[in-house]
Amino acid sequence: MAQGKIRKLLIANRGEIAVRIIRAARDSGIATVQVYSDADANGRAVAMADEAVNIGPPQAAKSYLDIDALLQAARDTGADAIHPGYGFLAENAGFADAVEAAGLVFVGPSGETIRLMGDKAAARAEARKAGVPTVPGSDGLVEDMDAAAKLAAEIGFPVMIKAAAGGGGRGIRVAHDAEEFARLAPQAASEARAAFGDGGIYIEKVIERARHIEVQVLGDGSNVVHFFERECSLQRRRQKVWEEAPSVVLSEKVREELCASAVALAKAVGYRGAGTIEYLYDDVSGDFFFIEMNTRIQVEHPVTEMICGVDLVAEMIRIAGGEKLKRTQADIARTGHAIEVRLNAEDPANNFMPFPGVVGELLTPDGPGVRFDHMLYPGYAVPPFYDSLLGKLIVWGEDRERALLRLGRALRELKVEGLPTTAPLFAALLESDDLRASAVHTRWLEPWLETNLDLIKQKGGGNT
Amino acid sequence: MARHEVKSPIPGTFYRKPAPDQPPFAEIGQSVAKGDTVGLVEVMKTFHEVKADADGMIVGFPVADSDPVMAGQTIVELD
DSSP, X not given: OOOTTOOEEEEOOOXXXXXXXXXHHHHXXXXXXXXXXXXXTTXXXXXXXXXXXXXXXSSGGGTTTOHHHHHHHHXXXXXXXXXXXXXXXXXXXXXXXXXXXTTOEESSSOHXXXXXXXXXXXXXXXXXXXXXXBOOBOSSOBOOHHHHHHHHHHHOSSEEEEEEEEETTEEEXXXXXXXXXXXXXXXXXHHHHHHHSOOOXXXXXXXXXXXXXXXXXXXXXXXXXXXXXXXXXXXXXXXXXXXXEXXXXXXXXXXXXXXXXXXXXXXXXXXXXXXXXXXXXXXXXXXXXXXXXXXXXXXXXXXXXXXXXXXXXXXXXXXXXXXXXSOOGGGOOOOSEEEEEXXXXXXXXXXXXXXXXXXXXXXXXXXXXXXXXXXXXXXXXXOTTSOOEEEEEEEEESSHHHHHHHHHXXXXXXEEOSSOOSHHXXXXXXXXXXXXXXXXXXXXXXXXXXXXXHHXXXXXXXXX | OOOXXXXXXXXXXXXXXXXTTSOXXXXXXXXXXXXXXXXXXXXXXXXXXXXXXXXXXXXXXXXXXXXXXXXXXXXXEEO
16 A cells, blocks of 8 residues: 555655665555666666656766656656655755756755755854854854854864855865964965965864764754764775764763753754755764755665664655654664675776676675665676666675674675675675774775775686 | 777776866877877766877877777777
């Protein structure tokens, strides 16, 4: 039986998340429409869905990002709701508005919420208002250099001096003490004036060895519950490669505060759907700081599903259909430990060069505590036009040690011939003492890669 | 001088400009030296520069800006 008012769901995405959404819809008794570009005609999601509609050429701008084409496909097939997945239009407020204006259900928060949380400064202000700690820094621009020096000393060195008009890492300086600050701050201001025509600077504390911890929330527009945290400190070029739940470094007290702060923020904005609030966690001081909120389902949602026994994608569809939260916070418990690794079509022994090849022999891991969310089949030609994520290998164990053993076992069962994948990286990481002890932070992986290339090669990296 | 074809080593999307708001790397009629960047190919969200592998004058771009290319497909013709 279909739940709520949604009877037919159009999936405005591709790859492994499209497969995941089709499963959630079918498990909920809802029919599915899969859209696809010319490059994805042979995609697994297209074969799985009840109906499939071609929406244009390979380039995302002319297909998966084409709002008119997506709405037309929904009208042509009689779909009454659209799930955006992640990436593409998932956090595009204009798309959410357009879907609703067309009389359809957008599976996610309102365009207004997406717009609010997508604006970094507004989201930070909203977090502060809800009592959520943000990275200490100036409230806005600092004009007076003496006042700036005083504030820098108050928040504690090192501090980042950022050009308000900069971006993407441009116009950032780090001062380690008052003397350096006195020298760098005026420099930063005059350089910002020259480079951007705006001398405005602001300052922010540097969290040197931060861990990335995020909280999964689910709201129905009035109530919000959390499903605990995930830790995603293993990153390369700011991209997550390995995620876990729970984070083993949080005390129960900090965990409670962290999760309560996420619920407070989501409640303050009347959040509807699945969302994630991201934090930096300083495991020396025990402080956590809000970074941003993602107003969509995330790639790493399965680790939460594994420890909480919830289908987050089905829940977001149910809520979009107008239903209320099924569980109260007291009904939500976690058990054991889950780890996810991202299987990308990249060669970890060759600077992670993407490699869109054809899948040859394929053996997928299974058995107790193993889940493999993917889009692969033998003979599948991975298109070069989209991101390199092929799938996610997720394992569950009664504790972290068991989960690590199970990950090793699952990686040994996995065989993807025909193209390089990141699997050898994970086999190599399992031999790291730091990783086994969870003594990691967001800048731990990159130097480790520099010194462990031979180990990655020994695990099969570079061989196709 | 004989015709020479610069081929894309990888499949992906071909771009003639370094960024959408910038001028093309090279135009028809322009002379390029071996090693000069003549375009970009985006594969799985990463960008690879395509360099001329010979000296010559550009006489054609058989692939339009932001069109898909296959590995081994000619993207620039030199004379």
